[in-house]
Amino acid sequence: MGRPITIAIDAMGGDRAPSEIVAGALLAAEELGVEVLLVGHDEAVRPLLPAGALPEGVMLEHAPDLVTMDEEPAAAARTKKDSSLVRSATAVREGRAQAMVGAGNTGATMAAALLRMGRIRGIARPAIAVPIPVPGADHPQLLIDGGSTVDCAPEWLVQFASMGREYARTRLGVDQPTVGLLSNGEEPGKGDELRKKAFELLRDAPGFHGNVEGRDLMHGTVNVVVTDGFTGNVALKTLEGALRAAVNLVFGVLESTPEAREAGKVVTPLLLDAASVLDPDSTGGAVLLGVDGVCVISHGSSSARAVVNATRVAAECVDTDVVGRLKEAIRAR
Amino acid sequence: MPAETHVEQGPIGPDAVLQILRERLAEILEIDEARITLDADFTEDLGADSLALIELVEALEEELGERTVGFRIDDEDLGDLHTVREAVEYVVARLHRAGA
Numbered sequence: 001m002g003r004p005i006t007i008a009i010d011a012m013g014g015d016r017a018p019s020e021i022v023a024g025a026l027l028a029a030e031e032l033g034v035e036v037l038l039v040g041h042d043e044a045v046r047p048l049l050p051a052g053a054l055p056e057g058v059m060l061e062h063a064p065d066l067v068t069m070d071e072e073p074a075a076a077a078r079t080k081k082d083s084s085l086v087r088s089a090t091a092v093r094e095g096r097a098q099a100m101v102g103a104g105n106t107g108a109t110m111a112a113a114l115l116r117m118g119r120i121r122g123i124a125r126p127a128i129a130v131p132i133p134v135p136g137a138d139h140p141q142l143l144i145d146g147g148s149t150v151d152c153a154p155e156w157l158v159q160f161a162s163m164g165r166e167y168a169r170t171r172l173g174v175d176q177p178t179v180g181l182l183s184n185g186e187e188p189g190k191g192d193e194l195r196k197k198a199f200e201l202l203r204d205a206p207g208f209h210g211n212v213e214g215r216d217l218m219h220g221t222v223n224v225v226v227t228d229g230f231t232g233n234v235a236l237k238t239l240e241g242a243l244r245a246a247v248n249l250v251f252g253v254l255e256s257t258p259e260a261r262e263a264g265k266v267v268t269p270l271l272l273d274a275a276s277v278l279d280p281d282s283t284g285g286a287v288l289l290g291v292d293g294v295c296v297i298s299h300g301s302s303s304a305r306a307v308v309n310a311t312r313v314a315a316e317c318v319d320t321d322v323v324g325r326l327k328e329a330i331r332a333r
Numbered sequence: 334m335p336a337e338t339h340v341e342q343g344p345i346g347p348d349a350v351l352q353i354l355r356e357r358l359a360e361i362l363e364i365d366e367a368r369i370t371l372d373a374d375f376t377e378d379l380g381a382d383s384l385a386l387i388e389l390v391e392a393l394e395e396e397l398g399e400r401t402v403g404f405r406i407d408d409e410d411l412g413d414l415h416t417v418r419e420a421v422e423y424v425v426a427r428l429h430r431a432g433a
Contacts, residue, residue: 074387075408115391121363125384234345 004035004057005318007311008097011040012066012084013104015029015262019315022048023306029057031308034315035036036099039063060206062148063087067303069186069300072112075106077115085109089116092293099294099314101285103302110148110288117293120323122330125149127160128297129167130236133277139172141217142224146286147233157181157226158205160331163289164224165207170320171287178311180212180222181183181206181309182231187211194228201224243278285310287317289326345400350424354417361385370383371418386411394425418432 009025011018019038020327026049029036033096035057038045042062046052052059063084066130067076080086085104089112102109106128114126127145133139144164149156161179168177181199183191202208209222214235219223250271254264269299276282285298285306294317298310317323351371359366362381367395381389391408399402404427414420 072386078387078391078408111384115388119361119388193433 004033005099005315006035006037006059006097008037008088008100009307009311010100010102010104010109011038011045011086012063013109014298015101015103016303017103018044018245019048019304020304021307025303025311026050026055026058027304028308028311029055032312032315033310033316035059036311037061037088037091039091039211040084041066047086052267059088062266066128067105067112069105071105072241073105075112076105076108077111085128086112086116089113089293089295092295093117098318099296099312101296101298101307101310103285103298103300103307103310106147106297106300109297113288113291113293113295117291117295120290120292120327120330122333123159123290124156125152125159126288127156128286129164129289130286130300131233131283132225132236132239134218135231135274135277135303137220139174139220140283141220142168142172143217143232143236144224144226144234144289146236147229148288149228150230151234152194154194154201157194157198157228158201159290161172161202161205161208161224161226162329162333163326164226167185167287167289167322168223169238170322170325171316172247174223177223178207178209179226180209180216180223182225182235183211183213185211186213198226210249212300222261225300232313240280241245244272247275280305282309284313287313292323343363345397345423345425345428347421349427350397354359354393354421354424357396358385358389358394361392369377369417370419373417374415375417375420376415382397383411386414390416396427397424401428401431403420404428 011021014021024047025036025038037059037333039061040063062079063082065080065083067080067083067085085102092100093116110126127147128148132143133185141163144160165177168174183195212221254260256276280299281303285296288295294314296310296314298306354367355369358369373379414423
């Protein structure tokens with residue numbers, strides 16, 4: 001048996017850090033058979049360890065500094081070299097860990113990963129591949145970019161499509177992934193200048209389905225939805241808000257009359273079970289594609305379970321050599 | 334602190350700085366080194382955006398910082414560096430200051 005994979009986890013990143021992050025890291029070491037390098041302030045992390053000691057498979061690297069959620073990403077990644085975030089990325093670069101997980105400032109995580117790990121040759125900008133649940137389907141849909149690169153050139157969307165296809169193949173096991181370009185209509189001429197130019201460049205790309213619309217998200221129309229980071233992030237947040245409203249509506253109805261409350265006793269457990277696929281904590285975080293290392297970004301309010309799932313995704317990315325496969329795919333274009 | 338700001342491998346001149354800058358920038362932008370002339374404008378001629386320049390700054394700090402402890406490029410100065418020549422002159426001055 002080879003050496004276990006080591007995952008660096010930014011213990012200080014996220015709304016519920018460090019307590020939930022440390023709890024998740026300890027669980028991950030226990031459940032996943034990986035080693036965890038907790039990176040954070042010694043004084044904040046140690047009291048959260050069982051009896052103040054590091055369990056087997058868990059290491060701690062003291063990082064005196066911290067990147068907060070509202071800091072300017074590039075500046076934070078550049079100037080805060082002793083932060084838990086930058087040190088996590090540095091651990092990957094130096095080979096002390098094979099992947100990193102962070103739930104803190106997304107932009108700063110992207111910048112730290114980019115600056116410490118470097119870019120894959122042929123990729124101008126990294127992109128976040130967000131798995132979106134598709135009810136009833138075998139695997140999620142990927143939205144790329146979920147918010148890493150806000151302003152994009154048309155060529156970069158083509159790169160996102162290539163990375164998305166390879167990632168869908170490697171991680172989701174889709175043999176011939178299909179790609180859609182998110183636009184405001186299905187017809188080829190739809191969209192702004194960015195979309196129109198990207199469409200022309202993608203027209204003959206393998207697996208290109210054409211334009212898709214917002215309503216195709218969470219449906220099996222295509223495996224990979226490509227867009228710029230600004231639109232992708234707005235789309236994601238819109239989905240989140242709409243789902244929350246729909247859930248509130250359903251549970252409101254089930255509380256509205258005595259008969260509905262009776263029905264609710266039967267239906268509510270089923271609904272809660274079905275809705276668990278929509279829980280962001282269960283998706284396992286989003287992978288930053290295009291950097292020369294594995295970086296998984298978990299959502300800001302990550303629970304311990306979310307950290308375990310993000311760590312699982314990170315370990316699987318190492319196991320399946322996602323970065324090597326992406327490099328090959330980009331080289332072969 | 335004077336004890337930490339010493340030159341470890343002798344002074345680095347403008348030619349050496351230009352060569353290092355060329356190599357690193359060509360790598361970052363994935364362009365031919367020959368395009369990176371002294372008069373080239375980072376944005377207009379080479380298509381470098383702010384993120385590419387930050388990558389360049391990191392690469393230069395890493396490489397030159399190993400040779401001249403204390404060498405650093407201030408982010409606020411980046412806006413004043415439009416051409417390769419300006420960047421080389423700036424870096425040489427910074428190296429001189431760090432090694433002094």
